[in-house]
Amino acid sequence: MNYQPNVEETIKLIKELVTIPSPSGNTEKVISHVEEFLRANDVKIARNRKGGLIATIEGANHQEHRMLTAHVDTLGAMVKEIKPNGRLKLTTIGGFRWNSVEGEYCEIETASGKTYTGTILMRQTSVHVYKNAGDAPRNDENIEVRIDERVSNEKDVRELGIEVGDFVSFDPRVQVTESGYIKSRHLDDKASVAILLKLIKHIKTQRVKLPYTTHFLISNNEEIGYGGNSNITPETVEYLAVDMGALGDGQSSDEYTVSICVKDSSGPYHYGLRKHLVSLAEKNEIEYKLDIYPFYGSDASAAIRSGHDIIHGLIGPGIESSHAFERTHTSSIENTEKLIYHYLLSDMLKY
Template structure:
């Protein structure tokens, strides 16, 4: 296969993506980054009222379209309460366990535009004071933000511009190791977003002609359930969500192959389209795993629920420890990139 995966370009972009805070509902900066990248590639795009971006590359067949989507919104939190001692209670954005962010550094994004640093901790952290420091439940009731400013009262905190409703983002701690491992928060789904932009860059650079007009939908509300469920061009026949493969007991997905999902919590994906993807992997010798994710949903399943008459499928890189301190490997990124390129340059199923 022709080389279509620029590892350095992809990892450089991925680092910039994960280091741009974008919890669902607070995605303007990361979508602006996406817009700048597409502008550099001279790819036309539109921005939806919800803030998503849809870029389009015309193909020889303009009657039956394809759509590929990835999402840039991430897990995060909002300020639920400014406590009397100046610390903050949180409400979560997206599905994660509080113990997955305990001890993490964070930014509080104020309405004025000022960012304030803090640390997410249990209220009962100090073992010399709290007998239940280890046993207390990790929950919204006990988790709080210790602000890195001199605050002793709620008034002190509010003088910093912090208020209920401010967004809180978690530090990603991105690392790309020499042995190929990539670890960071928010690889779900910024790894796939980087791969879609890498695909666009590769198609543009090589002047590749696509057999079908193809839309690249970068959504920004997937973690809360309604990212890619609107603004789908009516000519769209095939809808592919490019999102993480979940790794764990009973799963086949790993960090070294592309994961193709047959079924998730929404039900089975389109059988013929899924088998078409499997066939492409076998034909091109792309390392892959077929899997089922019991506690998972995607923008493709959201589009189906919204009533769109499309054939839907899902594949993406394998991500270890999803919705926590995530990790993948460049081998999985490369396999996903190869399947993306093979898919968009092949004919549609009938």
């Protein structure tokens, strides 16, 4: 059955998701947003104790299950220290470098739920004051938040309700260009979440009958390593992580195709599932690239490490400048969505 995605609808979902702050450890708002979407489409849903969301669509075969996962948690930061001058020192959440957020607008959320805006800056930002403004290390000691409030000392900041442990999220600055590019922070992995939500809606509204009962895990701790390592049913045979394809020197992935990962830092992904995905792509004229990511781990590799006896795979749209100034193209979103659709309707591997 041919499937032609409505990419505009998927992009709309991506824009909604990236604008909801959700650094790992503080994902309730975005999980609730996804929950409302699924409930509106009459999908069976459940929460796990970690705060993730599991959507289930029953298939013709209920003895063997599939699970697909994508994560809504993002990179972010947390207040490490309130400085005597009223600035905030930070600690990172997830794997990124400070230079990738230098100059970025941010939002500080207090424990009471109140939010304040600010800017992430070097302590030595002004070239009129600091001779070493360009050479100073971008590190925990020099990076700080300038709060958009009239504060000049630690007491002023604490009177706002800001404390050590408050979450800091980054402005996504999402844009969609006329040439089809979508630029935003947190495309990792909210682009993939949007793709799964769009497919779930299509399956429900068009009454598509899946061959196997299929679970969709919207995980919320992937950036810190353990989002998708639990709540995998004993009947689950195949487990597919839908995450980004990382671009750079030596990589074959690009912003226009679906990336099929053959190996990451955890080792090779299941060879049979990889060949099955390639066969589906070629049969349905879906543009794809095979790639290896040496400094990468996914929820599928986390599941394998936690001892689950599953067939695991990893695919996703190609994301330029991952964990920094991310960008992809609508054609990559389209190719990824088409491959997942055909995978969901395909026969399971014989193991």
